[in-house]
Amino acid sequence: MSMTQAWAALPLSKPVMTTIVKHLKYKAMTPVQSKVTEVRKQDVYAVVVSPTRELATQIAEVLDQFLLETPQFSRQLVIGGVSSAAQDARRLAEHGANIVVATPGRLHDLLQRKETGPRLQAAVKALEVLVLDEADRLLDLGFERQLSEILSWLPRQRRTGLFSATQTDEVQKLVRAGLRNPVAITVRDKQTGDSRTPHQLENFYMVCSAEHKLGTLIHLLRQRVALGHKVMVFLSTCAMVEYFTVVVKRLVKCPNVLSIHGKMKNKRFKIFDKFRKMESGVLLCTDVMARGVDIPSVHLVVQYDPPSSAAAFVHRCGRTARSGHQGAALVLLLPTETSYIQFLQLNQKVTLTEQEAPPPPAPFTTELRQLQLADRANYDRATRAFVSFVQAYAKHECRLIFSVKELPLGEIATAMGLLQLPRMPELKTAEVANFTPADVDLNSVPYKNPEREAARQVKLAAYRETGAWPGAKPAKAKPWSESKAKRQEQKQKKQKRKEVKEEKKKKKRSREVDQDEWDELASEARALKKLKKGKMSKRQFDASIGMDE
Template identity: 50%
Template sequence: MEHVTEGSWETLPVPLHPRVLGVLRDLGFPYMTPVQSAAIPLFLKNKDVAAEAVTGSGKTLAFVIPILEILLRREEKLKKSQVGAIIITPTRELAIQIDEVLSHFTRPFPQFSQILWIGGRNPGEDVARFKQQGGNIVVATPGRLEDMFRRKAEGLDLASCVKSLDVLVLDEADRLLDMGFEASINTILEFLPKQRRTGLFSATQTQEVESLVRAGLRNPVRVSVREKGVAASSTQKTPSRLENYYMVCKADEKFNQLVHFLRNRKQEKHLVFFSTCACVEYYGKALEALVKGTEVMCIHGKMKYKRDKIFTGFRGLQSGILVCTDVMARGIDIPEVDWVSQYDPPSNASAFVHRCGRTARIGHGGSALVFLLPMEESYVNFLAINQKCPLQEMSLQKSTADVLPRLRAMALADRAVFEKGMRAFVSHVQAYAKHECSLIFRLKDLDFAALARGFALLRMPKMPELRGKQFADFVPVDINTDTIPFKDKMREKQRQKLLEQQRKEKTENEGRRKFIKNKAWSKQKAKKKKKKKMNDKRKREEGSDIEDEDMEELLNDTRLLKKFKKGKITEEEFEKGLLTSGKKLVKAADSRIADL
């Protein structure tokens, strides 16, 4: 498709409703972005659209406005229980965000009801809300929407409600498939009418997305949009206003560098990405204690009920720090994020671009920084080639305070911090081992001692990856870590109760074993004598051909074979051993023949 530039809303071939234009002016969107200029006219001409555009380019309005316009133009008005449009998106945060944007446009049109179906909420309440207020426009995550189609027993026949469907939108389609929602999407498509408009929006085009295009869209118009000012030959995947940096530092210096970086930018808004939920829990707690004078929040995929509140709260802040996993990497639009810091590089290169895209959105500037270990520096060239994402180096910050002793002191004072640190370290190592770019991120080259110091651990955890290794450069604390108490008195009381129960059980078991042993010793000895007599008698009666000497030689042969299989002896030594054993057997046989 030819290059599309920004344009005025009034220049669209199909004029927008005056109230829609009014909302756009109120929200501060006087012009269309390229993806909006390309996709909206196609939607309004009843075309299926498969759009690919860089993150932060305004894709949400590119489908929200056409949905509203198509429903306004319906000849037969929608009833309360009829669904006219469905928007499917991979995460609940993105669904909340789309629902919020949509609400600005439906407010002037009370004839339309909208409903949000996402995980972490009571599905029974979702059913009751739909039956009470309806849902002409549904914004949902795939799992919850699929679940709603199966709730006929609760009086919801969603399959009948969607027969009036005009528009289906799959937002962040590549992520929908990456997160394993393909089966859910296919199930949902089976319930939907074939006569509909479908929009598929994605930041990256993958083979899986192409398969979904073929399955869900009829003769789609493909739109691939570049930002204004980007050359036609360019394949740049990050916003042009984004400044991308990297910093190389050792594993035991990285957290000090992060804290110093955040302390010097307290008045700005930050997203800090970690590789695992456990790392978010641990380092979020640490940053909360070490970076004073600014709000620190944490969000990750294992949170069930707090995520919505945290996400909404952070969006409303002027400045602050959100410590998060890749659950916040795609499609999320948090106003005016100044910095995206990647403490851990993501497991795949495309996620790197999406993380960076949380800043420098829709005309605003922004910066991103990734921390790399010295052995990971070649990742910079990899990103430049693989993702067309050039980075410039940021020098190590000087005069950084060493906050790791403070973090260790926190772990010594509170078992919750100690346990979070251990879990974080284990999860980080396991995630590192699964990195997509294993030629650069090599687990065998990782300095575990320096990494443990960087996590401010009190001792090394027991895990398969560390088995058999020595860590001379790591000095554990000189205390029994089992004695570290929880600061929370209720948790500590429960722990002590459990420890006392375990001690009691151990004492009882030891006493039982000792009692049985002392009582049964003489009986066991008598039993052994009795068993030996019976064996001797059976040998005499059956005329066993195997004498004690022969049995000993057979056992020796078995031992030799085991040693040979384990590589403890050579083939020559094995054969020599067998030969010696054979000679002994022959000699013993000759002796028995002579006796006869």
């Protein structure tokens, strides 16, 4: 049960508190009137499992507001990236927790640890409520095994709530496995109707060429930053986020440019919390920020790269126009991708309005190449970004719309300021036009970091001496005889397949001949019966079986 614009934590917190209070026989939910029959510090009455640290933190913050009315209860947040598992275990042992908000990996770790496992397993025997928030996301991220084991440690007599924005087959399996007598509740906005985005959200699309796509993004961000707006930009890969963060900082010249992606570990929550508290700024991110999290006052969501799934498109848009506020979402499309608009209309019931693209801006190729020449780290980022983008594009679920063969790879590489095209399988057979490599020796491009550059120089000297880059895996050269034998084996297999095919054709022709003979025999039998019954003369019979000559 969920909807894109709903507060992520509020639908969870109130039912959790109400159920616990009823179970413990509270008379009222005020500090003065609340009298509990028994609250034991070490008993866990409710567990809330969330797919990401950011969402878990927000749920804990909303729960804290309810706990002001019920101070007898304690709450613990156990997630990675903030404290270690040992620290969480120590805190649970010392202070206990009546309500645990956790990510599945950390909760699973604590339940199976030798130091805390038995104690926590005993504590959850008092469990009344289990909440699995963003259940489909929990399964998408590969937590199915951990969830199954967590459920095995919990009492069967409990109330379980699955909150999910989308109902997938995996979620239905989890419902069947983890819920008894399930009841489905769907939440909809009356003003929205069948649309899966809130009515106060304006959805736009803009068509621009690959050559001007980056320039268009920079133009939009400069406008929004000047207005003091808060903008989220979604990109397809972690490498794209890393490179575009450098680019946006350089070209937009905004002090508040942040980035978040799934490969960030310890600093991810700090960046997320910083952006939440900002009044204006730009956040570049992957789909790790596409759902569940509530960031106040986001004015615009830009989807520079369309997401890999149609459902993710709706989740991305849902980062703005929250809590009744107005917001806008914009997706940038290439001319070959415009069929995506109709696809979203049919698949997600989302209607997009075209927004006219600004006049084609001057390309930033020269400036971006200077950025890479000044620091080899930026050259590495640009190369990884291009490679990861092409690979992600090739894996898109809508391959009929997003076809790698139709990608203007040369224009994209030029717009991103690549010095040279990287070596990758997708470029081996592709005809790359509209790209001119930079006239520069790549080995002469230095790292700005002295330590990295010193290490590179050592490897470069070894490479010039031996012809092999230190640490690189040497290509396995197969003997000529082995290669010849393999080719001969492939040729024999091909010949065998051809023979099998011919044999099948012969059998088919044989069956057709046999059928003709049976048909002829049946016809003669019918004629003979007619002759015996006097319904046919001897001459007619001879003519029917071909003996009249």
